[in-house]
Amino acid sequence: MPLYLPPVPEPVSQCVNAALGSSAVPGALRPASWTESGGSLVAEHPLPVHVLGPEPAGGGLPGARLTGWRFLVRGSDGLVAAAETALTPAGWVFSHFSGGPYLASTERALCQSEALGGDHQPRLLSVPGLYMVCLWLHGDTGADDSAGPLPADVLIPLAPAPPGIAAHRPYRAADLLPLLAVRLTPAPLLDRAV
Incomplete structure (x- = not known):
């Protein structure tokens, strides 16, 4: 299956490349494997x-809003980190x-997606309330960054996934997103008689 990578905004690439080449980035922000990798x-x-949004009041699939970009960082010995940017009111900035x-789970899911049929635009979908991230294969390869999930989109939960959701199993968005919405909905408080 061909993956159609969305165009990376130039300021995003610039801030990631600057961070990779900067000696000003504190060592505490760099994973331990970074210093062990050597080379470029x-x-x-x-x-x-x-980030997954709330379920619409009228039903349907929840939306998602663009919050950043994540790059896998490869050294001579393989993946050593992810470099992340964030969208701020001032524009794109390096985050961490x-x-x-x-890291390995993202790479595995990207390889896995090649075996699926159809054309897709790969994205990451973060579900902070469940400590979950999915590789999101958006079916509209020409969509801009603001397009939300489509029912036939494919979601591949990265490992570790929450209990009851299989990591690296492809799910249709129409099947997985309602399940996630239920898990994210706060349970009603019970009336307690005193």
Whole structure:
């Protein structure tokens, strides 16, 4: 399946490349694997990061808003970090470097997506309330960053996924998003008689 990467805004690329080349970035912001990698570091696989919005009052799929871009950072020994940008009122800025299981899981999901049929635009969908991230394969390859999930879009939860949701299993957005909406809805308080 062809993946159609959305165009990366030039300010996003500039701030990530500046951060990779900067000695001013404190060591505490760099994952431990960074210093062990040696050699040059390359930012690759830029993916727009969207945060899942609330379920619309009238029903339907929840929307998603663009909050940043995440690049996988590769050193001579493989993936060493992710470089993240954020959208602020002043424009795009470098946010932070991160490590952890989502690095390898993102790469695995991208490889996995090649076996699926159809054309897709890859994105990341963050669900902060569930500590969850999915590779989101948007079916409209020409869509801009503001387009929300479509029912036939494919979501691949990254590992670790919340209990009851299989990591690296492709789900249709129409099937997974309502399940996530239920989990995100606060339980009503019970009337307690005193």
